[in-house]
Structure formats: structure tokens, C-alpha cells
Amino acid sequence: MATQVDGEKIIEFDVRTDEMLVNMGPQHPSTHGVLRLVLRTDGELVSEVTPHIGYLHRCAEKIGENLTPRQWIPYTDRMDYLAGMNMNLGWALCVEKLLSHTLSDKAKHLRVIIAELGRIASHLVGMGAYGLDLGTFSPFLYAFREREKILDLFEEVCGARLTYSYITPGGATADLPQGWLQKCEAFLSELEPIISDYHALLTTNAIFIKRTCAIGVLTPEMAIDYGCSGPVLRGSGVDYDLRRDGEERYTDMYDGYAFEVIVERDGHYPKDHNYPPVPVDAILGDCWHRFYVRMLEVMQSIDILRQAMDRYSTASGDYGEPIKLTTKLPKGEVYLETEAPRGQMGFYLLSDGSGSIPWRVRARSSSFCNLSVCPEICRGVPIADIPAIVGSLDIVMGEIDR
Amino acid sequence: MAGDKFLTNLQKRFGDKITGSNLGAIDPWIEVSPAGLVEVCRFLRDDADLRFDYLNCITAVDYLETDPKKAAKTGWDPHLEVVYHLSSIRKKHTIVVKVKLPRWKDDEEGELPELDSVSGIWSTADWHEREVYDLSGIRFLGHPNLRRILCPEDWVGYPLRKDYEMPLDYHGIRGR
Incomplete structure (x- = not known):
């Protein structure tokens, strides 16, 4: 040669x-x-x-046509099994929308606490697993060390570590236990300084930058066209986050919270933190930006969590009782999307008004749409970049195949 | 989005292709005839005031009551309904578009009903229509690659139809 x-x-x-x-x-x-x-x-x-795809297909939607909404909660856990709490939340809000059920402030703040904690846990796995994809093992161990503590917190709340079924239509299955908020705060102050380690390990690591910058570039037009959502959409510079732009029933939960959507505007990310700088090689919409948005969202979630804990401890009302198993569903159909860690998770519920079992349920999965863009952005790249691109989409097959 | 103005505007433009609507529902919806679907969708995406650039979800609902006693009371004839959830990232509003289809083409059992694909308008529809084809049995005309997506390619039947029966056996694997 x-x-x-x-x-x-x-x-x-x-x-x-x-x-x-x-x-x-x-x-x-x-x-x-x-x-x-x-x-x-x-x-x-x-x-x-x-x-x-389809190797994990269980046809949860068909199962949902034979169960009452409360019985279907465990199936939502098993969709995005890395963010079970956020899946529960999406379904609970959807059912409440059909029932026109309103929650007390306390229940709302409780849900924000749980959802943001779930987001941190999910992004930590996303980060660690992305390191694995690119051939570095240690970030995975660091990420799991911290995620383990979140799982401990969740275990204390509901007894389960992966499939929680904690947030139910009507509220939650239980209130936060005594002393839990202090433990959560202790965890957050522990996690905060560690994030700079993550940035040192991956975000600003020279090899990581070489492997991810200017690779798998997804333009904002294409991201919208393919229905991408979450960090994949925001990594392309589209300023859209359902926590701010979603339906009232959902944004109501975050009403009054101070947070800025993590997205690059006018060439820079929100400046209120000490973020590592964007490398010169990075192009908006590449793997590095998708990863970066996720990392910044962890910090953002810590902020939101602190606000939520303050509000929760002074809020009135109670945490909300789950609706009865046999609650009759009114005739009608609703669709509701929430901002899950991986993107917009939507649930559709249609009832013919004949009883407590819905006529049709449907789950719109964010990873499903995010993955569908993969043939477009993987065209013409070396084989070694394929894991880098697919990993940066941060997909969970349980959610794609449902 | 001004509700009534939006609807009269649509009706003026498309006439009887808009076959129904309910803007007072929890999620406001319009119903479109199968022949007018692509045209209406293209308008919804491109119109400067609407800009529905984001297709959230495509769902097919099978309206069939298999219990003959209950079937008499339902108030509808058996049919399929395809539901499109649209939203606009720029304008931050949403709309639901529905299309009614017969359960079988020309009422001949086994012949899948046909509907024009909107995958040329939103690429999201590509996989979503494949999923609807796979699970609910609707053939999308003009779709670039209409194959089963979640079930194996040799799967028989459409699981989300109400009269679907689980196969007893699949390649030697016992079904129930």
C-alpha cells in the first residue's frame, strides 16, 4: 500500500x-x-x-385497553426505565386532564422535586453510558455512584429503586418521609462540586472533544421536521422546553420557578453558572452540544430542586390521594406531553364513557422520534462515529418499543 | 389561535373537505375527509399564522364493539379513526386533526383501508405511519418505506384492532 x-x-x-x-x-x-x-x-x-427496532415490544398500548388507568401505571414505569418517575408523571397528568382533577400546591411541588431528581438520575446514566460508547469506562462508575444515592432517596419515598409507580393520577402514593428533604439537600450539596469532575472527565477532555465535535450535526430544521425533542432538539439550538412552553396543566407545576431553558442563544448558553467553555471545533447541533445540554440540565435541575424543596416545605394542602381504582372515566379524549429527560413524552387517553377502562391509550415516545433521525445524521461517517452519534441521542429501547 | 376565525377560514378554503370540528373539546379538533388530508396538512404547516411545524403523534383508534349486546348501544358504526396531534414550536399552539376511515377497504375483510401519507410534510410521520400500519392495519399511500416496525415482518394480524386474536403459535413459540 x-x-x-x-x-x-x-x-x-x-x-x-x-x-x-x-x-x-x-x-x-x-x-x-x-x-x-x-x-x-x-x-x-x-x-x-x-x-x-421492536425487540422489546410488549404492546403496552393493547394492555392499557384492558386495564384501568391506575393499573396501567406500572407499564409506564417500564417504558423509559431510566426515568420511571417522569413516565408516571406524564400518565398521571394525562388522566387528571381527562378527569379535570386539580391538585394542591403541595402535590405540585412534590412532583417537581421527584421529576427533577429523576431527570438528574437519567442524565447521569446518559452521561456515563455515553462515555462507555466512546470507550472510557471511568465516567460510568462516577455517574452510577451518584445515581445510586438518588435511587436510595427514591427507595425511601416509595420502596422501589427502578420501577416506582409513585406518582399516580390524583397525587402520589405517599408523602415524602420525615427528614427526607434534609437528606435530599445533603445529596445536592454533595453532587454540586462533583459536576466539575464530570466536566473534567468528559466535557472538556481533549479525546472526548475530538470524538464528538462536528460529528452527527443535526440542523434545527431537521430536528423539528423529525419531531426530535428534549436535549436533542435543544442541542440543535431550538429554544423549546415544555416546562416553559407546554400545556397549562403542566407548566402550572413550574409556575413561578426561576429557570432558563438550556439552549444556545446568540452564540452562548445561559451565563448564570460557571460552565466550561464551548470548544472551538464544536458546531451547534453536533454530538458535543447534545451532551453539553444534558450536563447543563443537571445543574439546572439542582437549582429547580432547591426552589421546589423550599416551596414544598411551606406549601398548603396535602400530597394528594390516588384516584380510586374504579373511578369512572368521562367520555372524551385527551393528549398531554411532558418534558421527560429524553424529550417530549406524550400520552393519549380516549374513553367512551362506559366505565373505568379506557377505549384506547397511546404513548408517544421521545426516543422513538429521536432515533428516527439517526439515518439522516449517520450518512457518510466512519463506523467508529456511529456509536458516538447513537449514544448522543441517549435512547432507551424500552421507550421506543413500548 | 382565534378559534372561530381559524375554522371559518379553513372551511372557506377547503369547503366540504372539513367534515367536522369541535373547538370546545379539551383538545380542540377538526375532522378532515381522507381525500383532503394532505392538502389541509400542508396548509396547516405552511400558513404564516398557523405554522404547525411539529407533528407530535399519529394514533389510530379502532371503533369496533366486539360484544353484540353493547354494540347496539354505542351510537357509532364500526370505523377507524386516525388522529394527528400537531403543534407549533414558533407559535406555541396545538391542534388535533382527525380522519375517519372504514375498517376495511370496500368492506372486504382483509383489505387494508388506504390513506395518503403525510410523511412528505413532516418526516416524523415516516416511523409513526409505519407503526400505525404495523399495529392498526392502515395502508399509507405514498409512504417511502411501509414495512412493519415493531412486530416482526412475518407477523400476522394487526394487534391494536379490537377483533385481533393473539396467535397460538409463532415459529414454535407458544403464544398462550
Whole structure:
């Protein structure tokens, strides 16, 4: 093989490559669960990516047609199993919307606390697993060390560590236990200084920057066209967050909270924190920006959590009782989306008014839409960049396949 | 979004292609005839005041009461309904578009009903329509790649139809 060095570029001669189909997954360690990608490659370059999904399909929607809304809560846990609390919240709000149920302030603040804690836990896994995708193991251990503490907090609240079924239509299954807020505050003050470690390990790491900057660039138009949401949408510079822009029933929870949507505006991110700078190589919408938005959202969630805990401890009312198992559903249909860690999680509920079992339920999954953009942004990249791009979308297969 | 003005504007433009509406519902909806769907959707996306640039979700609902005793009381004939949830990132408003379809094309059991694809308008529709095809059995005309997406490609039947029966056996795996 003759090579010729032309400036910095090395041109290879006499290397004949054939087109080849490469199967990645469903058990490849960097496919985030049972995702199968079929790559059409020519040498190192990938010309086409075809995702094949459905390996975790349980048809939760069909199950939902045979259960009452409260019985279906555990199935929502198992959709995005890394953010079970946020899934519960989406479903609970949807059912409450149909029932026109209003909550006390205390219940709302409780939900904000739980949802933001869930967001931190989910983003920590997203960060750690992304490190794994790129071949570094240690951030994963750091991330799980902190996530473990959140799971301990959740365990104290509802007894479960992964599938909580804690937030129910009508409120929650229990109030926060005595002394929990102090423990949560202690955890937050522990977590806050550690975040700079994460930035040192990944965000500002030279190898990480090389692997993620200017790779898998998703333009804002394409992100909207494909229905991307959450950090994937905001990483492309679209200023949209349902916590601010969503339905009243949902934004009501965050009413009066001081927070700024994490997105790059006029060339910079919100400046109220000591964030690491954006590398010069990064292009808005690339893998690095998606990752960065997630990291900043962890800090943002810590802020929101502190505000929520203050409000919760002085709020009136109680945490809300779950609706009865046999509550009759009025005739009608509702659709509600919430800002889950991975994006906009929507639930659709249709009742014919005949009893407590809905006629149709539907879950709109954020990862499903986020993954559907993958063939577009994976075109023409080297094989080694595929895990970097798919990892940056931070998908959970349980949610995609439902 | 001014409700009534929006509706009269649509009706003036599309006439009888707008077959129904309820802007007072919890989620306001309009109903469109299958033939007018793509045209109306394109207008909803491109009109300067509406700008529904974001397709949230496509759902198919099967209206079929399998219990003959209850069927008499339902008040509707068996049919399918496809529900499109749209929103606008720029204008921050939402709308629901519905389309009614027969359960089978020409009432011939096994022949899937057909509907024009909106995947040329919102790319989100690509996978969502595949999912609806897979689980509810609606053929989308003009879709670039209409294959099953969640179920295996050799799966028989459409699980989210109300008269669906779980197969007893799939490649030697016992179903129930």
C-alpha cells in the first residue's frame, strides 16, 4: 500500500474497498439495549444506516385497553426505565386532564422535586453510558455512584429503586418521609462540586472533544421536521422546553420557578453558572452540544430542586390521594406531553364513557422520534462515529418499543 | 389561535373537505375527509399564522364493539379513526386533526383501508405511519418505506384492532 503525505492529509492508494452490509446489534454493547443497526459500508465509511427496532415490544398500548388507568401505571414505569418517575408523571397528568382533577400546591411541588431528581438520575446514566460508547469506562462508575444515592432517596419515598409507580393520577402514593428533604439537600450539596469532575472527565477532555465535535450535526430544521425533542432538539439550538412552553396543566407545576431553558442563544448558553467553555471545533447541533445540554440540565435541575424543596416545605394542602381504582372515566379524549429527560413524552387517553377502562391509550415516545433521525445524521461517517452519534441521542429501547 | 376565525377560514378554503370540528373539546379538533388530508396538512404547516411545524403523534383508534349486546348501544358504526396531534414550536399552539376511515377497504375483510401519507410534510410521520400500519392495519399511500416496525415482518394480524386474536403459535413459540 503506497501512501503519500499531502500536507496533513494522507492519501491512500491501491486500497480497493467493497460495499458491505454490517450488522450492529441487537446485542452490541454500545447500542443501548436491543437496537439493531444495519450499516451499508464502503471501507470505513457508512453510506446508509437502517435501524431495526421492536425487540422489546410488549404492546403496552393493547394492555392499557384492558386495564384501568391506575393499573396501567406500572407499564409506564417500564417504558423509559431510566426515568420511571417522569413516565408516571406524564400518565398521571394525562388522566387528571381527562378527569379535570386539580391538585394542591403541595402535590405540585412534590412532583417537581421527584421529576427533577429523576431527570438528574437519567442524565447521569446518559452521561456515563455515553462515555462507555466512546470507550472510557471511568465516567460510568462516577455517574452510577451518584445515581445510586438518588435511587436510595427514591427507595425511601416509595420502596422501589427502578420501577416506582409513585406518582399516580390524583397525587402520589405517599408523602415524602420525615427528614427526607434534609437528606435530599445533603445529596445536592454533595453532587454540586462533583459536576466539575464530570466536566473534567468528559466535557472538556481533549479525546472526548475530538470524538464528538462536528460529528452527527443535526440542523434545527431537521430536528423539528423529525419531531426530535428534549436535549436533542435543544442541542440543535431550538429554544423549546415544555416546562416553559407546554400545556397549562403542566407548566402550572413550574409556575413561578426561576429557570432558563438550556439552549444556545446568540452564540452562548445561559451565563448564570460557571460552565466550561464551548470548544472551538464544536458546531451547534453536533454530538458535543447534545451532551453539553444534558450536563447543563443537571445543574439546572439542582437549582429547580432547591426552589421546589423550599416551596414544598411551606406549601398548603396535602400530597394528594390516588384516584380510586374504579373511578369512572368521562367520555372524551385527551393528549398531554411532558418534558421527560429524553424529550417530549406524550400520552393519549380516549374513553367512551362506559366505565373505568379506557377505549384506547397511546404513548408517544421521545426516543422513538429521536432515533428516527439517526439515518439522516449517520450518512457518510466512519463506523467508529456511529456509536458516538447513537449514544448522543441517549435512547432507551424500552421507550421506543413500548 | 382565534378559534372561530381559524375554522371559518379553513372551511372557506377547503369547503366540504372539513367534515367536522369541535373547538370546545379539551383538545380542540377538526375532522378532515381522507381525500383532503394532505392538502389541509400542508396548509396547516405552511400558513404564516398557523405554522404547525411539529407533528407530535399519529394514533389510530379502532371503533369496533366486539360484544353484540353493547354494540347496539354505542351510537357509532364500526370505523377507524386516525388522529394527528400537531403543534407549533414558533407559535406555541396545538391542534388535533382527525380522519375517519372504514375498517376495511370496500368492506372486504382483509383489505387494508388506504390513506395518503403525510410523511412528505413532516418526516416524523415516516416511523409513526409505519407503526400505525404495523399495529392498526392502515395502508399509507405514498409512504417511502411501509414495512412493519415493531412486530416482526412475518407477523400476522394487526394487534391494536379490537377483533385481533393473539396467535397460538409463532415459529414454535407458544403464544398462550
